[in-house]
Amino acid sequence: MRLAMALDLRRCIGCGTCVIACKVNNLLPKGVRNIRLLDWEEGQYPFVKRRVLLVQCMHCENPPCVTVCPTGASYIDKGGVVRVDPNKCTGCKSCIMACPYGARTLLEKIEPYYGEPTPYDKLIEAKWTLNTIIKCDFCYDKIMPAIDKGMKPGVDPEATPYCVLSCPTNARIFGDLDDEESPIVQALKSRKYMVLREELGTQPKFFYLL
Amino acid sequence: MVTIGFRAQKEWVSERPPAIFVGTLAPAIYIVSLFYGIGIGLLIAWILVVVKLLILYGFTANKAHQKYVVNRWRTSWVSRGAAGLVLFLLFAGLYILGVNVAGIKVITYPPAIQGVLFALSLITAGFIMIYDGFVQAVNKPITFWANGSLPIIFVSEAAFSGILFVDSLVPSLISNNLPYADIMLTLLAYSLSLQLWTSNNNDVAGREAVRKLIKGELSGFFWAAVTLLLILPAILTNIAPYYTPIIYVDTALTLIGMYLMIYSIIRVGIYKPLIYPWSYPARV
Numbered sequence: 001m002r003l004a005m006a007l008d009l010r011r012c013i014g015c016g017t018c019v020i021a022c023k024v025n026n027l028l029p030k031g032v033r034n035i036r037l038l039d040w041e042e043g044q045y046p047f048v049k050r051r052v053l054l055v056q057c058m059h060c061e062n063p064p065c066v067t068v069c070p071t072g073a074s075y076i077d078k079g080g081v082v083r084v085d086p087n088k089c090t091g092c093k094s095c096i097m098a099c100p101y102g103a104r105t106l107l108e109k110i111e112p113y114y115g116e117p118t119p120y121d122k123l124i125e126a127k128w129t130l131n132t133i134i135k136c137d138f139c140y141d142k143i144m145p146a147i148d149k150g151m152k153p154g155v156d157p158e159a160t161p162y163c164v165l166s167c168p169t170n171a172r173i174f175g176d177l178d179d180e181e182s183p184i185v186q187a188l189k190s191r192k193y194m195v196l197r198e199e200l201g202t203q204p205k206f207f208y209l210l
Numbered sequence: 211m212v213t214i215g216f217r218a219q220k221e222w223v224s225e226r227p228p229a230i231f232v233g234t235l236a237p238a239i240y241i242v243s244l245f246y247g248i249g250i251g252l253l254i255a256w257i258l259v260v261v262k263l264l265i266l267y268g269f270t271a272n273k274a275h276q277k278y279v280v281n282r283w284r285t286s287w288v289s290r291g292a293a294g295l296v297l298f299l300l301f302a303g304l305y306i307l308g309v310n311v312a313g314i315k316v317i318t319y320p321p322a323i324q325g326v327l328f329a330l331s332l333i334t335a336g337f338i339m340i341y342d343g344f345v346q347a348v349n350k351p352i353t354f355w356a357n358g359s360l361p362i363i364f365v366s367e368a369a370f371s372g373i374l375f376v377d378s379l380v381p382s383l384i385s386n387n388l389p390y391a392d393i394m395l396t397l398l399a400y401s402l403s404l405q406l407w408t409s410n411n412n413d414v415a416g417r418e419a420v421r422k423l424i425k426g427e428l429s430g431f432f433w434a435a436v437t438l439l440l441i442l443p444a445i446l447t448n449i450a451p452y453y454t455p456i457i458y459v460d461t462a463l464t465l466i467g468m469y470l471m472i473y474s475i476i477r478v479g480i481y482k483p484l485i486y487p488w489s490y491p492a493r494v
Binding site: 038051053055064066067068069070071072073087088089090091092093094096097098099100101102106108129130131132196197200201 | 217219221222269270271273275276278279281282286287288289292348349350351352479482484485
């Protein structure tokens with residue numbers, strides 16, 4: 001099983017719903033985002049176009065973050081998902097430096113979002129370990145039990161990450177690259193696609209459908 | 211063509227330069243001192259490696275997990291380096307105990323053991339001298355660092371500074387060491403030129419890094435480094451190579467220049483923009 005994701009650039013409107021869905025459902029602390037929304041303008045007034053691009057962990061098949069990790073805290077888990085073991089991470093930031101996509105964040109402090117800690121802030125504090133790396137893991141703790149029960153990634157909601165479920169335009173597609181019937185394999189067969197920084201040989205498993 | 215700006219590498223910017231400075235200078239001093247049997251040089255080098263280890267330990271945020279570093283020596287240059295530092299401290303420490311340092315000799319080893327410790331400390335010193343360059347060069351997304359010349363720059367500047375440092379400890383060695391210092395200076399000049407040329411011709415991030423160094427915001431540091439590390443030592447050592455006060459000035463300038471060079475190289479690490487030069491069709 002090789003879990004992968006695709007973003008349909010014709011459908012993505014850059015609304016940022018996936019960013020928020022990821023943040024809320026994964027209890028991401030203040031200042032941490034696993035999905036970055038790049039937003040820029042092209043051209044000269046009045047002929048300008050707005051461009052958006054979502055960037056997150058590409059779950060590379062040859063991840064540079066894993067090979068630089070001095071403790072083995074960054075590793076490839078089941079389904080090819082690149083994860084971080086907070087019990088081993090020293091917070092040395094080598095992986096941040098090695099990642100071409102800027103997909104990792106060191107959790108240096110946990111602050112309440114608005115002044116006094118809310119119950120939500122307390123959940124965040126209980127979940128994360130300070131001075132360790134936070135990154136996208138395709139909502140591993142949510143999807144993997146469902147996949148183990150036989151549900152299909154990208155088809156059954158329980159086996160699909162929150163960002164995919166929340167997308168209002170269905171721009172995100174998730175699935176197993178080793179399953180011919182998987183939605184992502186179908187999408188990659190029917191459309192042109194690209195990956196970012198292909199020349200580095202990282203073999204990302206996050207595809208952009210053109 | 212579309213670019214939404216270069217992303218600067220911001221991690222380790224303040225901690226890495228001193229770590230690389232002491233981490234490459236110390237083994238150079240050690241190796242030169244080892245061949246001439248200069249006990250005080252060996253001790254200074256050993257202390258500098260301890261400083262390097264403390265810097266590395268200091269900037270890892272989660273110190274309780276440091277013990278896992280030893281498990282990863284097969285894949286990570288960071289862990290290989292940490293293991294090398296510890297082994298160096300062990301072998302060099304044992305060797306120094308058997309050497310006369312300022313009139314004190316703690317242990318007298320049998321010649322065979324002395325020889326083995328000599329070889330092991332030499333090998334580990336050589337290893338920690340080169341590994342910093344590799345730690346930087348494996349960062350493929352940062353074009354300026356992912357360059358084969360970078361480890362050579364670090365090694366040659368450290369070797370040159372190390373030779374001068376030992377010369378300033380024992381000025382009578384100047385005449386012996388001058389040809390080696392010249393070789394290292396030439397190697398440094400060559401590898402630095404190669405680094406700039408290849409980076410400039412590699413991709414947009416490499417070109418931007420070279421621009422920053424040559425005429426951008428880091429040009430002050432870079433040209434100061436070139437002047438202090440390359441130009442002035444070359445002039446001074448040719449004017450009066452055997453005049454002792456010159457060697458002190460030369461060593462001081464070189465050490466400052468070496469630090470500035472490392473600082474410039476670390477600060478100039480930038481990533482290629484993710485969407486350059488690609489622009490997808492706007493059909494939303």
